Amino acid sequence: MLDPMLEQLLAGFVDESQEIYDRVTRSLIELEKEPAQGKRFDELARGLHTLKGSAATLGLDELAEFAHRMEDVILPLRGSLQPLPAELADAVLRSLDVWMARLRATAAKAELPELQSSLELLSKAKNGRGWAPTAPPSRPEEPADSAPPLPAEEAISGESWRVSTRQVIGLLHEVERLRELRLRVDERKRELERTLAELARLGGALATAEVRALLSNLGRALGGDGEEAADIVASMEDGLKAISTMPVRTVIEPLRRAVRDLCKSSGKLARLAVVGAEVSLDRRVLEQLRGPMVQLVRNAVDHGLEMPEVREARGKHREGALTIRVEQQGNMLFIEIADDGAGLDLARIKDAALSHGFVPPEELALMGPAQLQQIIFRPGFTTRTDVTEISGRGVGLDVVRNQIQALQGHVEVQSTPGQGTRFVLTLPAELGSSPVLVVRCGEHQFGLPMVAVESSRPARSAELHLGRARAQLEHREQLIALQDLGALTGLRQPEAPQEGQPLLIVASQGRRVALSVDEVIGDKELVVRPLPVEVRDLPAYQGAATLARGELILILRADWLVNLERKSESGLAGTRRALVVDDSLTARALHRTALEAGGYVVHTASNARQALEQLRHAAYDVMVCDIGMEEMDGFQLTAAVRQQAQADSMPILLVSARDSDSDRQRGQAVGADGFLTKKDCVSGRLLSEVSAVMARRKGAT
Amino acid sequence: MKAQPREQPAFAAELNELLERRAERIRHKPPEAEEDFLWVAEFPVGEESYALPLDALRAAVPLKMVTPVPLSPPQVIGILRFQGQIITALSLASLLGGRGWREDPAVLLVVDPGFGRLVALDCERIPKPVGLPHARVEEARSRSAGAITEITLPGMKQVSLIELPRLMDRRSSQEKR
Numbered sequence: 066m067l068d069p070m071l072e073q074l075l076a077g078f079v080d081e082s083q084e085i086y087d088r089v090t091r092s093l094i095e096l097e098k099e100p101a102q103g104k105r106f107d108e109l110a111r112g113l114h115t116l117k118g119s120a121a122t123l124g125l126d127e128l129a130e131f132a133h134r135m136e137d138v139i140l141p142l143r144g145s146l147q148p149l150p151a152e153l154a155d156a157v158l159r160s161l162d163v164w165m166a167r168l169r170a171t172a173a174k175a176e177l178p179e180l181q182s183s184l185e186l187l188s189k190a191k192n193g194r195g196w197a198p199t200a201p202p203s204r205p206e207e208p209a210d211s212a213p214p215l216p217a218e219e220a221i222s223g224e225s226w227r228v229s230t231r232q233v234i235g236l237l238h239e240v241e242r243l244r245e246l247r248l249r250v251d252e253r254k255r256e257l258e259r260t261l262a263e264l265a266r267l268g269g270a271l272a273t274a275e276v277r278a279l280l281s282n283l284g285r286a287l288g289g290d291g292e293e294a295a296d297i298v299a300s301m302e303d304g305l306k307a308i309s310t311m312p313v314r315t316v317i318e319p320l321r322r323a324v325r326d327l328c329k330s331s332g333k334l335a336r337l338a339v340v341g342a343e344v345s346l347d348r349r350v351l352e353q354l355r356g357p358m359v360q361l362v363r364n365a366v367d368h369g370l371e372m373p374e375v376r377e378a379r380g381k382h383r384e385g386a387l388t389i390r391v392e393q394q395g396n397m398l399f400i401e402i403a404d405d406g407a408g409l410d411l412a413r414i415k416d417a418a419l420s421h422g423f424v425p426p427e428e429l430a431l432m433g434p435a436q437l438q439q440i441i442f443r444p445g446f447t448t449r450t451d452v453t454e455i456s457g458r459g460v461g462l463d464v465v466r467n468q469i470q471a472l473q474g475h476v477e478v479q480s481t482p483g484q485g486t487r488f489v490l491t492l493p494a495e496l497g498s499s500p501v502l503v504v505r506c507g508e509h510q511f512g513l514p515m516v517a518v519e520s521s522r523p524a525r526s527a528e529l530h531l532g533r534a535r536a537q538l539e540h541r542e543q544l545i546a547l548q549d550l551g552a553l554t555g556l557r558q559p560e561a562p563q564e565g566q567p568l569l570i571v572a573s574q575g576r577r578v579a580l581s582v583d584e585v586i587g588d589k590e591l592v593v594r595p596l597p598v599e600v601r602d603l604p605a606y607q608g609a610a611t612l613a614r615g616e617l618i619l620i621l622r623a624d625w626l627v628n629l630e631r632k633s634e635s636g637l638a639g640t641r642r643a644l645v646v647d648d649s650l651t652a653r654a655l656h657r658t659a660l661e662a663g664g665y666v667v668h669t670a671s672n673a674r675q676a677l678e679q680l681r682h683a684a685y686d687v688m689v690c691d692i693g694m695e696e697m698d699g700f701q702l703t704a705a706v707r708q709q710a711q712a713d714s715m716p717i718l719l720v721s722a723r724d725s726d727s728d729r730q731r732g733q734a735v736g737a738d739g740f741l742t743k744k745d746c747v748s749g750r751l752l753s754e755v756s757a758v759m760a761r762r763k764g765a766t
Numbered sequence: 767m768k769a770q771p772r773e774q775p776a777f778a779a780e781l782n783e784l785l786e787r788r789a790e791r792i793r794h795k796p797p798e799a800e801e802d803f804l805w806v807a808e809f810p811v812g813e814e815s816y817a818l819p820l821d822a823l824r825a826a827v828p829l830k831m832v833t834p835v836p837l838s839p840p841q842v843i844g845i846l847r848f849q850g851q852i853i854t855a856l857s858l859a860s861l862l863g864g865r866g867w868r869e870d871p872a873v874l875l876v877v878d879p880g881f882g883r884l885v886a887l888d889c890e891r892i893p894k895p896v897g898l899p900h901a902r903v904e905e906a907r908s909r910s911a912g913a914i915t916e917i918t919l920p921g922m923k924q925v926s927l928i929e930l931p932r933l934m935d936r937r938s939s940q941e942k943r
Contacts (some may be wrong), residue, residue: 170897242850509836554836597845598883599854600838608831609845609852615832617845617852650832650843651857651888658840658860722869744812744866 075172078123084163085112087315090322093154094163097325101145110140110386116164129182130169138191151329156190158322158561159183193338205416230621234349237305240672241592244298245611250291250591254612257284309349313391313400316344316355320362324387327366334373335366341391346398346494353472354490354619355401355749357465361402362387364461369406369486379483397516398474398494403487409480411437417447442466445580457671469545470602475624491574491624493607501591501610501620504549504569505584507557507679508671510618512610515588519570524562524581531561538579540570547579553626554605557668558642573623580626593620642684645669646676647691647720655746656689656720663752671698676737677705685715687755690737692721692728700735707736716762718754720746803897807875807891808925811859812866816889817896824884825876826892829855834876843888848876855886861933862914877887878931900927909911 092109099105118566119130135157160183170177261280264273264325287536317339324337346354370376370385377383390401411434418424418440424432440446444463466476474492500515504730529547530537536547536559547568552559562568569580591610595601605625609617643665645656650671657667668677668685672694680688688706688722692699717734730741737759741751806817807826825848832844832855841860845852855874859867871888878884898917906917906927914926915931 068863238850408938439885521847556836596835597852597885599856599885600842600845601834603837605837606835611847614831615847616831617847619835647870650829650834651859651871652867654840654843654857655859655867658857661840674887675811722867742866743870744868746866750866 066088075123076354078119079168079172082116082118082165082168083655084158085115086161087250088112089116089161090158093158093317094321094325096149097151097154098148100147101149102143106143110136110143113139113143114529114567120168124169125171127170129166130553131160131164131167131184134187135164138187153190155329156183156186156699158326160187176412193252194227206288230348237309240298240301240305241566243294244302244344244592245328247291247298248293248592249611249613250287250294254284254287254291256613257287270290285389294668306345306347309347311348311351312342313344313346313354314339314350316351316358317342319389320358320389323359323362324366327363332372333366333368333370335370335387335758336384337362337387337389339389339391341393342389344393344398350398350494352494357468357476357490358389358400358402360461360465361561362389365402365406365486369404369408371407382505393494397514398490398492400490400492401487401489404483405485405728407439407723408482408486409441409478411482414438414440421446438480441478442476448610453698466493480754499591499593500588501593501618502569502588503586503612504550504567504582504588504619506554506582508675509554509556509613510593511550511554511618512589512593512618513569513571513626514607514620514623517626518569519572519577521569521585523565524568526564529562538568540579543578545570545579547581548626550580550582553580555668557679560682571626573627576627578627589610590617591620597663627666640666641686642666642668644676644679644685644688646688646693646694646699647675648672649691652691652743656751659746660689661754663755673699673702673705680706680709680711684711687716687718687759689718689751689755692719692732693723699737700731703732703737706734714762716755716758718758773862795817802900804900804903805895806898806925806927807893808896808939809875809893810868811862811890813867814926815924815926816858816897818887818893818928818930820903822860822877822879822930823875823893824878827874827876828884829872829874829888846874846886848884848886851884855888858887858889858928879929881934882930885934897927898927903927926931932936 089112091106091108092112095105096109113132113136117129117136120126120132121129122201127309138153138157142153163178163180163183166178166505167180169175187765203752216244261277261284264277264280267273296386320339324335327333327337329642366385367388370387371379371381373383376385379518386402386405388403389475390399392399392401409618414437415429418437419426419427423440423446442462442465446463447461462476467474469490469492472492474490477489477491478486479489480486502515502518503510503512505511524538528539530539530544536546537730546564548555549559549562551557560581567582569582569585570576589612591612593608593610595608596603596606600606605621606617607620607622609619612618641664643660645653645667645668647656648654648671653669653671657669660667665686668683670679674697676688676690690699690702697705699721703717703719706715706717717737718741719728720741720743721728722743724742724744732740739754740763741754786874788858805820805821807818807820808815810816827848829875832846834841834844840843841857843855843857845854847853853876857870868891871890872886873889873892874886876884876886898919902917902919903915910916911932913929913935915929917925917927919925
């Protein structure tokens with residue numbers, strides 16, 4: 066049973082030891098390639114010594130002794146002109162693993178891993194199988210028993226506190242909420258200013274002067290409070306970021322060991338170069354990145370790099386180059402993992418896809434290189450015929466993609482035969498707020514990351530190239546694709562932009578698209594949060610943010626907007642289209658469920674005015690319309706539709722919460738083709754009624 | 767000024783007596799009485815009566831401030847903020863496979879299906895708490911493995927008890943398909 070005080074200190078010691086473990090591992094790997102001397106060797110020796118001393122301080126005698134045995138193997142080599150022998154480095158690395166595992170098991174009160182085999186390994190290494198020191202140690206080492214143990218400083222000095230991750234995350238959430246609240250205060254102030262302006266316009270001078278003065282003072286006070294709140298939030302965010310971020314290096318450094326071990330076991334040679342390891346990231350993001358990065362690096366060595374003799378024969382350096390490049394742009398993080406190996410073997414991917422039935426032969430025949438490359442992300446896909454310790458089970462890249470998607474990111478692969486493969490992970494990097502451009506499309510508002518919006522401009526018909534299959538815009542002497550945001554999000558059929566309608570030039574991943582929206586509302590600083598699980602897999606959205614009144618706005622993903630490969634519903638020939646008009650959100654959802662199950666493409670409108678607007682731009686095969694709507698009810702809408710030349714023969718089914726003969730008769734009188742109560746709107750019944758009204762209308766014409 | 771002891775209100779004795787009587791009643795309540803019933807929130811979906819275990823219910827909130835999510839599965843009504851969290855509002859009638867309804871839902875029930883996250887389900891009216899006899903619930907459950915357990919109450923009244931974890935499981939498996 067552990068002493069409670071010791072138990073508390075152990076948790077800190079595990080973290081401290083992990084950092085030392087990482088440094089010692091790195092030193093060992095480097096010293097395999099360079100003379101065992103200098104700063105690198107000192108760092109190695111110091112690390113082992115600290116492990117020993119700290120373990121002894123905490124009364125972990127076996128671990129102290131074990132670290133001492135590692136020192137025994139390493140220290141005699143100090144000053145050698147030769148690199149560390151591989152088998153010796155191996156022995157110490159494996160012993161370090163066991164040391165760390167044993168420490169963790171002690172802290173977790175779990176079963177302790179045995180030490181004997183590691184001690185034997187160290188003993189063999191020390192007794193010099195193929196190794197002999199080329200120079201005597203340059204300075205005498207302290208005997209182990211007289212070494213002053215180094216304390217686990219932070220854990221016991223009282224200069225730092227140990228706080229659980231859960232508590233910090235809880236605090237982070239609260240600061241995010243506070244920032245949202247601060248943004249809402251700003252919005253309230255603007256509302257107050259608008260009210261004041263309106264009051265001044267309406268009330269003339271004297272009658273409202275006193276009230277306006279009061280409100281004006283209130284506005285100023287609110288502004289002052291908002292600014293102070295902004296300072297507090299910014300300061301809290303800075304403080305929390307310092308606590309909750311770590312350099313990417315902490316995830317990348319252990320990869321050096323993985324690369325080394327994989328090379329040893331496979332006979333390959335590789336050097337890992339890292340750019341941008343100093344970028345600091347939220348620990349939660351880093352934790353999630355660890356697994357995907359390990360998998361991609363393992364794949365690069367195992368699948369990507371060729372054997373040294375093959376590389377030589379191909380005119381490459383015997384040692385393969387692996388590169389990890391980390392870059393942060395605004396709130397987006399880009400991590401590139403590249404190798405200069407053989408590249409993806411598309412023929413093998415094709416064969417494997419065919420033999421394992423991943424893709425039907427006819428579909429496979431139509432696939433281009435980019436689509437074939439995407440097959441590697443499918444669950445269970447592997448080109449290996451044998452299963453090794455490293456790969457071949459087909460679990461890997463699908464897991465990588467899922468984990469990156471869970472972080473609201475995505476993975477891309479680019480490969481050139483004979484030259485190598487590059488995986489690029491793109492994901493949101495930070496907590497806190499980021500600039501978002503708010504736009505309106507129909508009655509929906511969306512946010513676009515400002516970093517992706519290059520410019521905005523009004524549509525000019527002279528610059529539009531509208532064809533049957535696609536629309537394009539002349540932009541800086543180039544033609545770029547033109548997309549209607551409403552159609553992209555399935556809200557309506559594609560509409561050509563009206564003269565003067567706002568167009569946004571959105572760029573991402575080297576692609577550019579012109580996006581037509583109904584209105585640009587403005588830019589805001591918003592805290593973008595992940596969507597709940599039920600809708601998280603939707604590729605269109607990065608997350609959601611809270612607006613001033615507490616309502617949520619969906620934030621679109623720029624890479625999704627510029628991806629023109631997805632199938633547009635408008636391209637589905639022969640699909641029947643239904644327009645559902647109901648002011649109840651849930652009624653619209655239910656009608657949509659039923660109609661989509663029947664093969665309809667469904668667009669919705671929450672009021673009659675919006676429905677008429679949609680009918681002006683597009684044709685529908687049927688309209689399902691609620692009677693009891695505000696402003697303009699279903700009867701009035703039906704009558705209005707019957708007056709429009711383009712929709713006068715469209716079948717209309719009226720639905721109502723009330724079952725009333727007079728409503729039925731009135732519906733018929735204004736031109737409706739059928740009537741159904743909402744309680745009868747079970748899926749099958751709605752579909753059969755829709756079919757019936759369509760058949761009736763067809764018969765009539 | 768010297769502090770004066772607060773005077774006992776005149777009705778204090780009466781109130782104490784009332785509270786004491788209540789406490790006495792509770793003390794004498796047979797201990798198994800609570801356990802004899804499964805407390806549920808009962809509400810209508812169209813012509814039928816549905817119920818959710820009361821311990822899964824976190825709140826009943828008005829169906830407003832819901833942001834629709836275009837391109838989402840049809841059972842998703844939208845997303846909303848609840849106590850600082852973003853949660854999904856789902857159409858119960860849609861989850862149940864397409865049911866008719868009498869009134870457009872105006873209430874969202876925030877429930878915890880037991881997966882560590884909350885979801886909101888729409889319903890036509892604010893539910894009322896009802897006790898279902900445990901024995902009947904268990905008997906009905908032994909015959910059903912689905913998302914709905916049909917329970918027949920005395921007087922032949924039928925209540926469809928929603929088994930939330932199974933309902934959510936079914937939804938996710940439908941989505942995967």
